[in-house]
Amino acid sequence: MTARVYIAGHRGMVGGAILRRLQARRGAGEALELVTRSSAELDLTDQRAVAAFMAETRPDIVILAAARVGGIHANNSYPADFIYENLMIECNVIHQAFAHGTRRLLQLGSSCIYPRAVAQPMREDALLTGVLEPTNEPYAIAKIAGIKLCESYNRQHGTDFRSVMPTNLYGPGDNFHPENSHVLPALIRRFHEAAREGAGSVTIWGSGAPRREFLHVDDMAEAALFVLDLPKADYDANTEPMLSHINVGSGEDITILDLARLVARVTGFAGEIRTDPTRPDGTMRKLMDVGRLSAMGWSARIGLEQGLRETYDWFLAQGAHGLRAK
């Protein structure tokens, strides 16, 4: 029987990578009907619109990769947008999927759900054990609510709603906005422009000392579908009813200064790298414990330098007009 799969957020970096992978599987003969809507066609913060869409399409499977997403500056500048839009999207999609008989759902959270001073690497059971990082607390609260929505519907209604918690992601389709993006695309753009203009120095935000873990979006898409495809008994055997989320990461982290040096090398920038202490560092370290997922049989394949080079090639191929405006 053909499975109808709704990919929410298919125009985004992660949703796009998941869609490409599912299209390839359909092309290889798997019985899949893929349903997509842009935010202009369906605003997922609109409860009535989401209810009508779910009633019309009745997806068997929902992949929730739509969210209000941004880097440290965007999170810090628009906290109301980040908490409101993400809570609304999650409530509407998860509830209406339940109400219209979706048999399995996978939603994406984030590594920022964990307390800011938590032991590294961060285990799934560190959730709700301490104070969150203030620069992204509203977004993190919404992402924690997403996990608890899934768990609550599973416990009360017997649904099969799952959550993956990705580390910092990058790759083709990323947002290269100079202020609102995450660090990796921001640095690709800044170092590329500096190399092209022959600038003597590039300034990165904060002290350069924070450590981050980066995962290529193609690895992320593969991991998401790996978790989605697990038989329910296997998912349940590896999680607990009230601790049901699964970390996804590469298992390796790097300082922001070393990341900047790597980006400089890849983009051909040979000048000085300066730091800007007036910009926030955010959490000093975020490294996922990926033991739960690797015990199930998945681990990352794309190394940071290889992934960075591919992403830079994609960035160059877009030209200035192919990049997102905000």
Ligand SMILES: NC(=O)C1=CN([C@@H]2O[C@H](COP(=O)(O)OP(=O)(O)OC[C@H]3O[C@@H](n4cnc5c(N)ncnc54)[C@H](OP(=O)(O)O)[C@@H]3O)[C@@H](O)[C@H]2O)C=CC1
């Ligand atoms: N990027 C990262 O480093 C990380 C991402 N994540 C999570 O992964 C998921 C995907 O992120 P990513 O692909 O990077 O984000 P993007 O910003 O690339 O994509 C998000 C997508 O969500 C859609 N969307 C946003 N608001 C609405 C709305 N109101 N109605 C309908 N659609 C909406 C947008 O659709 P449209 O284009 O049609 O407007 C957009 O394509 C998110 O849940 C995010 O929190 C987790 C950890 C790290």
Ligand SMILES: C[C@H]1O[C@H](OP(=O)(O)OP(=O)(O)OC[C@H]2O[C@@H](n3cnc4c(=O)[nH]c(N)nc43)[C@H](O)[C@@H]2O)[C@@H](O)[C@@H](O)C1=O
């Ligand atoms: C995925 C994750 O993303 C966000 O958290 P974050 O990890 O702090 O994200 P970031 O990529 O923006 O920064 C990482 C580090 O890098 C430094 N940094 C240097 N120079 C630039 C720079 O030019 N831009 C940016 N954005 N950061 C820079 C920056 O100061 C910080 O120390 C949250 O949205 C959170 O909610 C979330 O889920």
